[in-house]
Amino acid sequence: MIEVNDIYKSFGDAHVLKGISTCFDKGKTNLVIGQSGSGKTVFLKCLLGLLSPDKGTISHDGKIYSQLSGDEQRNLRQEMGMVFQGSALFDSLTVEGNVMFPLEMFTKQSLSEMQDRVDFVLKRVNLVDAHKKYPSEISGGMQKRVAIARAIVMNPKYLFCDEPNSGLDPKTAILIDNLIQEITQEYDITTVVNTHDMNSVMEIGEKIIFLKNGIKEWEGTKNEIFKTDNEAVTNFVYSSELFKKVRQMYIEERN
Amino acid sequence: MNYLASIGSYAIMIKEVFEKPTKWSIMRSLILKEIDELIFGSLGILIFISFFIGGVVTIQTALNLTNPLLPGHLIGFATRQSVILEFAPTFCSIIMAGKVGSFITSSIGTMRVTEQIDALEVMGVNALNYLVFPKIIALMLYPFLIAISMYVGIFGGWIAGVFGGFSTSADFIEGIQLDFIPFHVTYSFIKTLVFAFILATIPSYHGFFMKGGALEVGKAATTSFVWTSVVIIILNYLLTQLLLG
Numbered sequence: 001m002i003e004v005n006d007i008y009k010s011f012g013d014a015h016v017l018k019g020i021s022t023c024f025d026k027g028k029t030n031l032v033i034g035q036s037g038s039g040k041t042v043f044l045k046c047l048l049g050l051l052s053p054d055k056g057t058i059s060h061d062g063k064i065y066s067q068l069s070g071d072e073q074r075n076l077r078q079e080m081g082m083v084f085q086g087s088a089l090f091d092s093l094t095v096e097g098n099v100m101f102p103l104e105m106f107t108k109q110s111l112s113e114m115q116d117r118v119d120f121v122l123k124r125v126n127l128v129d130a131h132k133k134y135p136s137e138i139s140g141g142m143q144k145r146v147a148i149a150r151a152i153v154m155n156p157k158y159l160f161c162d163e164p165n166s167g168l169d170p171k172t173a174i175l176i177d178n179l180i181q182e183i184t185q186e187y188d189i190t191t192v193v194n195t196h197d198m199n200s201v202m203e204i205g206e207k208i209i210f211l212k213n214g215i216k217e218w219e220g221t222k223n224e225i226f227k228t229d230n231e232a233v234t235n236f237v238y239s240s241e242l243f244k245k246v247r248q249m250y251i252e253e254r255n
Numbered sequence: 256m257n258y259l260a261s262i263g264s265y266a267i268m269i270k271e272v273f274e275k276p277t278k279w280s281i282m283r284s285l286i287l288k289e290i291d292e293l294i295f296g297s298l299g300i301l302i303f304i305s306f307f308i309g310g311v312v313t314i315q316t317a318l319n320l321t322n323p324l325l326p327g328h329l330i331g332f333a334t335r336q337s338v339i340l341e342f343a344p345t346f347c348s349i350i351m352a353g354k355v356g357s358f359i360t361s362s363i364g365t366m367r368v369t370e371q372i373d374a375l376e377v378m379g380v381n382a383l384n385y386l387v388f389p390k391i392i393a394l395m396l397y398p399f400l401i402a403i404s405m406y407v408g409i410f411g412g413w414i415a416g417v418f419g420g421f422s423t424s425a426d427f428i429e430g431i432q433l434d435f436i437p438f439h440v441t442y443s444f445i446k447t448l449v450f451a452f453i454l455a456t457i458p459s460y461h462g463f464f465m466k467g468g469a470l471e472v473g474k475a476a477t478t479s480f481v482w483t484s485v486v487i488i489i490l491n492y493l494l495t496q497l498l499l500g
Contacts (some may be wrong), residue, residue: 048377063361074275088370102378104281160377 001026002047002158002190005170007056009042016042017053018214027188029181029204031195034211035236040194043163043211047192048080049073060158076105081151081189083161083180087143089135089150095122096131099149106154125179141172145179152183159184160195165200177203196245199227210236226250265460272456282389289393293355294400300354301347305338305404308346308451309411310419312337317421319402330422334412336439343404344443345491348450351397352483359390360479363462364472372463383463389459390455397451398444405443442498449494450487457483470498 015037024030032040045051047058049065057064060076068076069088082088083090096118103114122128124146131140131156135146142253144164151159161180165173181204184191193200201208205222210233218233225237226247276282303335316333363386366372375382409431416422422430465471 050376071275074379074381077377080377082374082377084370084374086369088374090371090374091369105278105378105380155405 001061002192003059004047005057005059007043007046007058009039009046009053010050016214017046019056020211020214020216021056022209022219024192024215025192025207026190027185028191028206029184030192030207030209031201031205032209032211032216033195033201033236035196038211039214040196040211041162043248044060044192044194048082048160049077078102078154079157081154081156081159083144083147083151083164085163085166087135087140087147089143089146091135093134093145094131095127095133095135095138098135098146099153099171102150102154117153118149120151121153122146124152124194125149140167141169141176144168144172144176144250148176148179148183152187152189155187156189159189159191161191161195163194163196165195167198170199173197173199174203180204181206198237198240201237212236264464265456268387268460268463269384269456271381271383271389273384275384275389277381277385285385285389286392289389290309290396292358293393294396297351297354297400298403300350301400301404302407304350305343305347305408306411306414308342308446309334309338309408309413310415312342312408313412313416313427314419314421317416317419327422327426328430328433329413330416331427332433333430334416334427335409335435338408338412339443340404340440343401343408344446344450345487347401347404348447348487349484351450351454352458352480352487355394355454356483357476359455359458360462360465360476361472363459364465364475367463367465368468368472386463387456387459390459391452393453394451395448397454398447401443401447405440440468442494445498446491446494449490453483453486453490457486474478 004020004022004024006019006021007017008015008019014107016019022052034040042051046053049056052066057066059065060079063072063076065076090101093101099118099121100114103109103117109117118131122131125148127136127145127149128141130142130146135143138146145220149162159180164176164180168176177200180191180193182188193204195201202222203227206221208222208225210218210230212232218228218230220228225233228234238247258419277285313330313334316337317330320329362374370458372382374387375385413424413431416427417424458476458479461475461482465475
């Protein structure tokens with residue numbers, strides 16, 4: 001579980017996060033949504049410890065990140081997996097090398113043990129024939145799967161995903177969403193996903209927080225987001241014609 | 256103030272490079288890879304440049320020694336001194352600032368832009384140790400390159416001198432053996448080691464702390480070349496004053 005308590009973050013005169021408090025539960029897919037520039041990425045980087053909040057605390061299962069020593073922070077980070085927006089795979093390593101990297105770095109496993117684990121996680125993300133390929137030789141969807149495999153190879157307690165669907169076609173995006181949700185439930189991970197993809201919200205949003213100009217404007221589930229009267233949320237969620245029609249049908253059905 | 260802040264963050268970066276070392280089995284392969292890219296990858300261009308620079312030094316020296324009373328072996332002597340003291344260590348380091356420095360800045364900068372450095376940090380890896388330390392160790396072999404450069408430079412001078420009709424082979428060889436002071440080679444290697452550290456760290460600093468996208472990677476590579484060259488030239492003066500002055 002991750003508890004966020006009244007965090008603020010500024011860069012010079014730009015106040016990006018303004019007093020956000022929330023709680024992300026274990027075994028659930030938690031989504032952070034909001035427009036570009038709403039502070040989602042900065043918020044996620046604070047959760048990861050890549051940025052320190054100016055004020056407020058973030059606690060990972062009771063460990064307050066800012067109060068840990070450098071080594072304790074590094075140890076905590078080894079319990080985190082991260083899927084970056086652009087996948088952030090190491091160009092110089094093969095798919096297998098990328099997934100094996102955390103194991104080589106932090107475990108004393110033998111090569112065959114590491115190989116078995118890599119095979120297992122690559123199979124788990126439905127990638128079986130790409131072991132020896134380099135990131136530049138595989139598609140965007142496959143890169144995302146490799147990034148997920150790398151993020152879960154160390155059995156993390158926390159999984160963070162920054163817009164995992166960006167640049168993917170709708171079908172692949174749904175596959176990635178479902179994969180994230182399945183892994184979250186299967187390994188009982190606390191997962192936080194940054195997204196502005198409404199399909200993801202409808203598919204996997206077990207808990208959703210909506211950020212607007214660095215403030216938590218709304219919090220709820222994927223079912224509640226249909227019913228909310230919060231104007232900022234409805235303007236964001238129903239900005240596309242498709243979702244406007246879905247909402248209209250929902251209202252008509254309700255009446 | 257910006258310069259002072261940059262010097263401060265460069266010093267902090269150097270400290271962090273040596274903290275929390277990466278596992279030796281991984282570091283060993285990184286060092287070997289960097290030796291291949293930075294040292295062996297630069298061998299060809301340095302040999303090419305040194306050969307022709309040695310030749311040019313010989314021709315220019317010969318053209319300026321028109322007095323018939325001056326001994327012929329002075330051409331070889333001047334070529335040896337110029338190549339060993341300045342052209343091999345300093346001139347080659349400026350070339351390396353362009354070749355190796357730009358490569359280091361752009362490769363680390365691209366890793367920053369594509370969030371690969373963030374990925375390392377999220378995993379709990381000391382990214383500075385992982386990326387910069389192998390480059391520093393690899394470039395500690397830079398004096399071997401400069402030794403080859405010295406040899407090829409003098410050889411280029413001999414070719415230009417003898418085949419261009421500026422000197423006889425005997426005079427040239429007598430000149431390169433005349434009043435040889437071994438400390439001059441030591442001085443050159445000391446300079447080269449300092450320059451190697453600069454070549455590894457200043458471009459890494461510019462790549463690691465860059466912000467922005469692809470355009471900024473290019474700008475960072477240019478800035479890195481300028482600052483690496485400036486620092487090499489200033490340190491060249493200081494080290495010469497300290498060691499030979």
